Amino acid sequence: MKLKPKTYLKLNSELKTVREDTTLMRYFSIRCNEENYKEGEAYGLNQLGARYRNTSQFKKAADLHQEALEISEGINNTEFKVLSLNMLGVVYRRTDAIKTGLDHHQRALALAEAVQNPSHHIQRHINISLNSIGHLYKSLNQYDLAITQFKRALKLEGDLGNKLGLAINHQNIGDCLELKGDLEGALENYRKSLAYNEEIDSDYGRTICKNSLAQIYMKQNMPHAALVLLEPLHETSKNIGDYFITSAIFINTGWAHTVLGNYDKAEAFINEGIAMAQNHNMPSNVLYGYQKLSDYQLAKGNYQKAYEYYKRADDYETQISNATNLRYMTDIIVRYEAEKKTNEISVLAKENEIVRLRLRKNQTTLLVSSLIVGLISSILYILYRQYQSKNEKRVLSLEQNILRSQMNPHFLFNSLNSIKLYIINNEQKNAVHYLNKFSKLVRKILEASSVKEIPLSEELETVELYMNIENIRFSNEIDFNITIDKDICPDSIKIPSLTLQPFLENSLWHGLSPKEGEKMIHLNIKKKGEHHINIEIVDNGIGRTAAQTNKEKRVLKRKSVGIRITKERLANFAKDYQNKFDVHIVDLFDDGGQPKGTKVILEIPTV
Structure with missing residues (x-):
């Protein structure tokens, strides 16, 4: 108490062995208040708050951290302000108050990154803030972006030699991989986290890791x-x-x-x-x-x-998952990324200024050339970033539109109505059978919407569930089957997620719905050369001409955009391959020249 250190590191080195003793910390805070030793009081209040948080007494924890924050602001101590803000953010995130928690973590990060030659304590709290941004991405189901943030924090924790931080980040990466369905990757990271927790002898960390492993x-x-x-x-x-x-x-x-x-x-x-x-x-x-x-x-x-x-x-x-929180989180992401880019451009500008001053005396020509090159490079970089940003927004928009197409309210409402009829008619087995299929289909659509591409086998499983559900409304009249050439391995072929359903929906409602008698949709997967496969969707509906006539006679016309969106997504998907995709729609006729259905052929590149 006589020395009254002003930094967190010195305080923590003196009190580390007793900081989890709530009685001693409460006494220490009271004495610091009496002695007008504000740094010590803020330290004690934050340690008390952390203990209450870890015993799920969140209201008490938030009050103590808020009091510590006000004291830190009063003495303008950046270390303790950052500590208090991050502590508050953790409490709010643990109670699912995402908006409030993120606001505190963003303030902490901004303060910490503004410090020149940051202390070990400040560096640790930069990592805590990065972790929170990772959790934000995870809340938005952007698992790859979240993993990127956690890996950044992981590297910084490795540089600091902080085994607790390494354990936490491996746990976080494991959580994201588990949510992505990569169970083996999740297991690997959970086991690494457990190893670090065993090394530092943390009961708390071991408990979290073992629960995660059990869940896998x-x-x-x-x-x-x-x-x-x-x-x-x-x-x-x-x-x-x-x-x-x-x-x-x-x-x-x-x-x-x-x-x-x-x-x-x-x-x-x-x-x-x-x-x-x-x-x-x-x-x-x-x-x-x-x-x-x-x-x-x-x-x-x-x-x-x-x-x-x-x-x-x-x-x-x-x-x-209310819309207000999601909108707020999206704004936070955009604001954070924009501020980071602005800071990066500012740093580059300062470095250019230093170079210009050093070369002014005897390298005027070189200086002018360098500035011109730098200007052109900056313009090209900005243009490239704008193009990349527009492309990313376009891809995101396509993914959102296809999800809305897959999950349109009419399909959900009608499917649940069909299941409800089974319940009303006391057909429990049918009700449970189709309810299971319906819930599995919804889950698959939501999972697939968060990834760019999936194995063909998973896509076929999704469309089979979709057809089973839709077939209820057709009184199971539709003969639907899938045939795959024996030299094709569906698990090794990638296609954009949620690709085939718009074409099947088109066949159902425009081709087969108005048709009397036998109804059939066959899905055939064939190899086409060394670099493509063909996915054929063949129906025996009324044909496109009759379907268009029916559509024009309807009073309410629903604009179908699913197929157009799917074609755009296929075009974007094919950019990563050497070969192009193609979509053909072929009208089928019988020997007498009468329409007998439609065939859709999707040429998907494999290399």
Whole structure:
């Protein structure tokens, strides 16, 4: 107390061994206040806040960090301002208050990056802010962008030799890879994170990693392996006091027991996990719990209850992902990237000025040439960035439009109506069968919309689900089948995600819907030379001429844009390949010259 150090590093080196003792930290803060030692008081309040946060007492934690921030602003201490802002951001993110949390992390990052010759403490908090931006991208389902941020932080943590930071970033990268469906990549990063946590002997880190590993084992249908990891964590996680991770552990335990058929244990664990999440204001964990309760009721054959929990989970998801937060997050991303580019241009301009001053005396000609080259390079760079930005926006717009096309409200409403009729007619097996297919289709469409390309096998699985759902409304009259040449491996061929559905929808509603009698759609995949495959969609509908006549007679005309968007996406996809794509639409006629359907041929490049 007599020395009254002004930096975080000196304070922390003196108090590191007792900073987790809430009684001592409270006493230390009071004494610092009495002695008018503001740096010490801010340090103590932040340490108290961190302990409350890790025991899920978020309101107390936020109040303490806010008080520390006000003290730090009063003495204009940048280190403690950055610390307090990041601490507040973490608390708000843990309670799903994304907008408020991001605002605090952005302020912290701006302050930290403005410091010349930053201290070790400031560098650590730059990494914390980068992690938060990574979490922002993850919230927007932009997993590749999130991984880029986490890898940046990972490198900086490696430079600092901070094993805790390395553990945290490997965990974050694993989370993103798991959400992308790359379970092996996720396992690798979770295991690296666990190794670092073992090295620094962190119970908290070990608990998080083991829960994540168990979750992967569940997705790989290994419930026994998952329980081996989860069961020892029940008491450990409660002792730690972080109910965010504890509630997830209990819900995952219930999931494992559901798969194993231990229904009494499953229900008890899932409900206990949901209760923890509700008591500590953790909406995302409540959503997760309701999803697992729906699966549990489905496994027991209680279809009505399964549907009720499915609806509750859907309502929670809507609350969490509200449009205001998403718009705010998008604005934050744009603002952050714009500020970074502005700073980079400013740094380049300063460096050019230094060079100009050094060469002025005896290199006038070289200076003028360099400035001209620099100006031209800057203009070309700006033009290139504008072109790249426009292209990225165009691609994003195409992906959003195709998702809206896939998930149009009429299809969703009509599909749910068809399933509802099965429920009303007491055809439970059919209702559950098609509800499962419908939920799987929606999940696949949402997952596919976040990636540029997917294996052909996954695309075929998606369209088969789509046709099964649509066939309900045609009273299962449509003969739909898929044939693949034996020398084609669908798992090794990539195509843009969500490509085939617009063509199938066109065949259904313009070709087959007005047709009487036998109805057929065949999807044939054939090899065409060494560099292409042909995907043929053949129907026996009324033909394009009759379909156009019907369309013109309708009072309400719906403008179809799905096929046009798909062609644009295929064109963008083909840029990464040596060969071009092509789309042909062929009218089919019988021997008497009468229309007998349509054939769509998509030529997809493979190299």
